[in-house]
Amino acid sequence: MYNSKNITVAVAMSGGVDSSVAAALLVRKGFKVFGITMKTYDFFEVGGNVNGDTNCCDMKSVLTAREISEKLNIEHYVVNLRDEFNDIVIKNFIDEYLDGRTPNPCVLCNKAIKFNLLMKKAFEMGAHFFATGHYARLYKDAQTGRFVISRAKDKKKDQSYMLWAITQDALSKSVFPLGELTKEKVRNLAVEFNLQNARKQESFELCFIPDNDYERFLSEKVSGLKEKIQGGEIILDGKKVGTHKGYPFYTIGQRRDLGSYGRKMYVTKINPDTNTVYIGTDKDLYRRCLIAKDVNWIKIPKIISEIKGKAKIRYKDEAESASISMIEDNKIMVKFDEPKRAITPGQSVVVYDDEDILLGGVIEKVLD
Secondary structure (H helix, E strand, O other): OOOOOOOEEEEEOOOOHHHHHHHHHHHHOOOEEEEEEEEOOOHHHHOOOOOOOOOOOOHHHHHHHHHHHHHHOOEEEEEEOHHHHHHHHHHHHHHHHHOOOOOOHHHHHHHHHHHHHHHHHHHHOOOOEEEOOOOEEEEEOOOOOOEEEEEOOOOOOOOHHHHOOOOHHHHOOEEOOOOOOOHHHHHHHHHHOOOOOOOOOOOOOOOOOOOOOHHHHHHHHOOOHHHHHOOEEEEEOOEEEEEEOOHHHOOOOOOOOOOOOOOOOEEEEEEOOOOEEEEEOHHHHEEEEEEEEEEEEOOOOOOOOOEEEEEEOOOOOOOEEEEEEEEEOOEEEEEEEEEEEOOOOOOEEEEEEOOEEEEEEEEEEEEO
16 A cells, blocks of 8 residues: 555544544545444444443444544545444344354454445445554565454554454455554554544443443343243252353353352353353363364465464463364364363454464364
8 A cells, every 4th residue: 555645545433542543644644534434323222321322333433533534634424334233243242142152243343344344335435445443463465465464563452353354355455554553652643633532541341232231231132031041050060059040141251140159160161052051160161172163264275284373262362372273164173282261152263373363263162
């Protein structure tokens, strides 16, 4: 991508400081820039927002993105993707929990909504490239011609894990202006650009569950859910030791809402078919092997024989050495050199080669 006034870049603007600075940097470099914000839900539909419509992708964020665009003297557009977001992201979130898994909706949103539907809309409006405020780096491998996502300079803010599912076609048109910057530098730039959201606090909840109460959300979305699933068995060492409030309200590694057993207990397995939650000690959480599906190849175009890499099983996880082998098309086995704690079906496994993402997939099954 060249610094040319003939190139138009659409910036996905959330109203947050990161995407705002990304837009400001591109303007300063001389690109034609416009902001584009997606409306993905209404707070009165998802509930739980005690502060009103004031979270990511909500009306307040839309208005902030528009105000930032005006300050930068760029056009700003809002795209209504509420139906698509509900059908793809929210429905998947609910279905996964009902199947006893713990999904990562941000990964699916990036793949199916932001770097697909929103990106396509941006191109229809004249953009040549699509930029976001993600902390990640991107380059084209001169030998293979593939577009490779790398970890950001700021390792504490690195978001490459959340981007593994993006297609090569989408990556070929993507820009991550913050990849070489630290969060502190971005904050300072926001002050330098005199952006009104320079000190805006970050939100760590899911955009459509702003109160972070998954139990409330699922209960409101699935009619009669609590009545159908409450009172299921809690199993320890093959014996019933108690009852729980419903398997979708638990996840692997969870401690709370299990009762007292004289020692710390954790959820080790969930069986949605029998509404059973299995518990054990911390050592019972460790496993070495997993099966991942829906694999997306980033740095490499599939593998023939077993390869080594460093794999992460959650966003804040430390990548650790593992062997990766093919099972069938778009399905792999990942075997860690040392046992990993709380490998969770539904979450993503992302395999790195040093700083670069080799591949990623959705954890389908955990093997003993």
